[in-house]
Amino acid sequence: MLFLFMSFLSVQSQDIDKYAKKEFIKGTDTLRYRILYPQKYKPNKKYAVITVLHGSGERGNNNTAQLKHGGKLFAADSNRKKIKAIVIFPQCPQGQSWRKMVISKDSGSFTGRKFDMTFNASPTTPSLLVKLLLDSLQTKKQANPKKMYVGGLSMGGFGTFDMLERYPDYFAAAFPICGGGDVEMAKNYAQKVNLWIFHGDQDRAVDVKYSREIYEKLKGLNAKVKYTEYKGVGHDSWNNAFSEKELLDWILFKK
Numbered sequence: 015m016l017f018l019f020m021s022f023l024s025v026q027s028q029d030i031d032k033y034a035k036k037e038f039i040k041g042t043d044t045l046r047y048r049i050l051y052p053q054k055y056k057p058n059k060k061y062a063v064i065t066v067l068h069g070s071g072e073r074g075n076n077n078t079a080q081l082k083h084g085g086k087l088f089a090a091d092s093n094r095k096k097i098k099a100i101v102i103f104p105q106c107p108q109g110q111s112w113r114k115m116v117i118s119k120d121s122g123s124f125t126g127r128k129f130d131m132t133f134n135a136s137p138t139t140p141s142l143l144v145k146l147l148l149d150s151l152q153t154k155k156q157a158n159p160k161k162m163y164v165g166g167l168s169m170g171g172f173g174t175f176d177m178l179e180r181y182p183d184y185f186a187a188a189f190p191i192c193g194g195g196d197v198e199m200a201k202n203y204a205q206k207v208n209l210w211i212f213h214g215d216q217d218r219a220v221d222v223k224y225s226r227e228i229y230e231k232l233k234g235l236n237a238k239v240k241y242t243e244y245k246g247v248g249h250d251s252w253n254n255a256f257s258e259k260e261l262l263d264w265i266l267f268k269k
Contacts, residue, residue: 029089033103035077038147045143046077047104048085053094060158062099062266063151064088065144067166067173069252073108080105083167087256097262100157104147106140112166112173114138125221131172133179133196141173145181163265165189167252168220175228178203187265191252192217194224197231204235210264211239212255214247240264 033048052061066088068080080103087093088101106112113131120128137145151157162185166174171193178188179196182203191212209232213225222243229241244254255261 029086030078030081032089033081033085033101037077038143038150040143040146043139043143045104045140045147046075047102047147048077048081049103050088050094050101052098052100053091057156060155062097062161062163063102063148063157064097064099064163064165064265065102065104065148067112067144067164067170068103068105069166069168069170070111071168073106073110075105075107077105083252084256087262093262097266099161099163099266100151102147104140104144106169110140111138112141112144112169113176115172123221123223125218127219127221129172129194129220129224131175131194131196131224133176133199137176137180141176141180145177145184148184161186161266163187163189165191165265166193167191167255168193168249171220175199178207178209182206189255189261189265190225191255192220192225192249194220195228197228200228200231200237201235204232204237204239207237209237209239210261211241212244212251213242214244214249214251214254216246217249217251219249 038045072079114134116130171190174190175195179199187208232239
């Protein structure tokens with residue numbers, strides 16, 4: 015049993031090691047990120063780019079914790095052969111976030127918390143750095159501007175909607191997991207981005223109502239949107255979402 019456990023940890027480590035450690039520096043600000051290049055990567059070719067925004071528990075400066083959820087999915091050899099995309103996992107520093115919002119107590123909510131996600135014209139520093147990093151890949155002609163994809167879980171789910179609200183013409187598809195956004199801003203990107211939203215109906219950290227509300231709004235705007243709600247699943251619905259067999263194909267066939 016010990017041998018099998020150690021072998022499992024070794025495989026996990028090997029998957030994580032496939033991601034190169036990088037830093038993107040702009041002025042006095044630094045964004046740490048991990049990047050996974052396609053197999054048989056060609057520097058002179060423009061690739062699809064998938065950006066994954068982690069949750070609050072993976073914040074820090076070790077440039078590793080952000081790979082905890084989803085990292086193995088994209089690093090698996092079978093998936094790398096299929097997706098042929100650059101995959102980026104940026105890391106948000108402690109005390110910062112992918113989106114500006116106010117959290118307050120709410121006795122009427124299933125979670126006991128209320129999230130005010132009213133759009134703020136000024137992005138957070140980590141969010142801005144992610145966008146500038148993606149711009150730099152396009153400038154270097156490493157990224158295909160028509161195949162930019164973004165997704166994230168929990169805090170990263172909120173950050174995903176923030177990216178769509180802020181840059182509605184930038185991404186071809188998005189996969190927010192157990193997050194939420196400014197419902198009134200949905201009209202800006204409803205006709206421009208393909209979405210697949212995920213949430214667990216027993217989430218005690220982020221009320222499932224936030225995903226339900228934005229899904230209903232997007233449907234009313236005739237957006238290309240899918241919504242998957244997991245019955246009996248709590249906040250860790252990212253495990254279910256990353257296990258969806260169709261997820262990778264769905265992302266990469268959206269233009």
